[in-house]
Amino acid sequence: MPGKAPTKKLSTQEHAAEEPRDVPHALIKLIEDEGLQVGDRLPPELELVHRLGFGRSTIRETLKTWESMGVVSRNKGAGTRLIAEMSRNTLRVALTIKHEAESLIRMQQVRRPLEIEAVRLATRLATPDQRRVINARAAELIAVFEAGEDWRPADHRFHKAVHEATGNLLFEQIIDQILKCFHDIYETPFGKPHLGQDTIPLHKPLAAAIIAGDEEEAAELTARIIDMVCTETQKIAEECND
The missing domain is CATH 1.10.10.10 (Winged helix-like DNA-binding domain superfamily/Winged helix DNA-binding domain)
Incomplete structure (x- = not known):
């Protein structure tokens, strides 16, 4: 032989x-x-x-x-x-999941301080009209979410309204550039297009804090939202690798 x-x-x-x-x-x-x-x-x-x-x-x-x-x-x-x-296939899947998780967490780590500062500025500087828009965008987001529809476009509009209220368009431009760099992972991470949906109910009190001028509450809620996404990302990656 x-x-x-x-x-x-x-x-x-x-x-x-x-x-x-x-x-x-x-x-x-x-x-x-x-x-x-x-x-x-x-x-x-x-x-x-x-x-x-x-x-x-x-x-x-x-x-x-x-x-x-x-x-x-x-x-x-x-x-x-x-x-x-x-096997060759399980290695590809495992490495893909690991890469997506690490990339998404890195993106959120970069985004986190920018979003917190944007919320702080919006809370201090938003005009009455801008506060009304933020409130309307939050209501739209919650309504879409509760209807079981794709809430991502409404979520984008809400954050865009917050960024515009800062008076500094660089916040929106920089954050959009970060999201574009990770577009495929951000849109359907792990094949789950609604990653982060558990954070949506927090957007209502976030809008209320901005409207009320409560800067610390708004910053804390923003940090919680991003941290929840990072925790969920890590959990899904660990479950997929089990």
Whole structure:
């Protein structure tokens, strides 16, 4: 019975060009070729270096990433074991979810101080007409949400009214640019177009705080809204990776 063909080792140039991208795929091919299942032990790092032709540090970093994703467990005595099914497709899905989660959270972290400052300025500077518009946009948002319709356009109009009330159009322009950079992830993160819907009821007291000139309450509610989205994002990512 013929033995398996030896795994081709890569040249130094091939390493430089392909290591970051190809190590996970090479490991998955080995797992599939060996028929390894959940609970099985992967070969030791030095054997992986020899068989796959990649540097030990690169293989180690990939295994660390897999460990953080709940794909493998690593123990000096027990070695590296699979604790989740792994294939080319599951890797793609897991990495996509991880990337979306990290990108969305980063975007919200950048957006957070801008939105809080915008709300503070709107609370202090909004004219009576602008306060009426903010109130109307909040009422529209709540009505659309309670009707079970797509509330995102109404949510955009509400925040646009707040940004306009700051008297500084840079807030709207900068935040819009941030959202455009993450458009695909922001519109349907994890395939869920209504991520953040639990924050919608908070927009009514937020509008009331702006109209009443309660700057601290408005800032606190804005921070809560963004923090809730970040928490939900993290929770969904963890559930999808289980």
